[in-house]
Amino acid sequence: MSSGIEFTKDGHVARVVLDRPKALNAITSRMDDALFDAWTEINDNPDIWVAILSAGGEKAFCAGGDISGEDEGASRRMALGGGLTGVGGPLLTLRKPLIAAVQGYAIGGGFELAMCADIIVAADTAQFGMPETKVGIIGEAGIMHRAIRQLPHHIALAMILTGSRIPAADAERYGLVNEVVGYPDLAAAADRWAERVTAASPLAVQAAKDAVLSRAGWPLDVALATRYEPIEAYAATKDRLEGRAAFAERRAPRWQGR
Known part of the structure; x- marks a missing residue:
């Protein structure tokens, strides 16, 4: 049986x-498990430098959790999104950059x-919303x-109090x-962002993401006084030496992620 995730x-x-377009890509427990496995592989595989999250079909990116009664059951409840969102379960921190390519409805979960992505590319058909209060489910x-x-x-x-949605143009504003x-250009746009990310040092990118997000909710003086282990570890990597050599030789760097 398909997990609903490619x-x-x-x-x-x-x-x-997310590959359940007939169900607006609503996430079942089986999909949730598969997403957890995907995020874990992305975190653990040093040859993966960036991830793109997209969805099949033109009508919806994702309508949230499956409430149709067709859910197959889960071997573990990681929470919606394989734990990436932290909804109702453990929060999984994705260390690699994540790009979301969103079309149609992106509602609820x-x-x-x-919103868990670091970069969001939206088709002009995208609509973002939180219908919970409007339908009486909180x-x-x-x-x-x-x-x-x-x-x-x-x-x-x-949006929270009325359950109203905002279109892509307002989301960008x-x-x-x-x-x-445009929707036909969505996949190519996500690929362009991925190319921009992979043009940078992957270890430097991961260290920067860790530093920024780990202290995002803290006062500036605390953030400035914090020692960031991934940044310190980067000083001993081959990529740091390659970056210096490429700059000195006026050529494009050849990153290894090591």
Whole structure:
């Protein structure tokens, strides 16, 4: 039986695809398990430098958790998104950069899954929303905590209190997404962002992500006074030496991720 998730590796890029388009890519427990396995592989495989999360079909990126009654059951409950969101279960921290390519409906847990990405590319068909209060279903509030941090205060609260959605153009205007393109160009746009990320030192990128996100909610003086182990460890890597050599020789660096 299909897990509803496609996971492939293309060079240094991991591709994770939600593949249940007829069900608006709603996440079942089996998909949740498969996502956990995908995130774990991405974290553990040094040859993976960036991941792209996308979804099959044109109508929806993800409609959240499956509530159709067709869920097959889970061997473990990692929480929606394989633990990446931390909704109702453990929070899995993805150390590699994650790009989300979003089209159509990204609502409920699907919206939260998109907000877990470091870079969001949206098709002009995308709509982001939190329908929980509108339909009278309120449980774990992870999506709300993320929205109030990633959107302007009153925009996020209006969405939370009314269940209204915002289109891709507004999401870009509010700084939620990095780029809006036509749906036919969505995959290519995500690939371009992946190329930009992999052009940088993968270990430096991972160290920078760790430093920024691990102290994002702390006062500036605390963030500045913190010692960051991944940054310190980077000083002894081959990539650091390669970066210096490439600069001195005026050529493009050849990163190894080592």
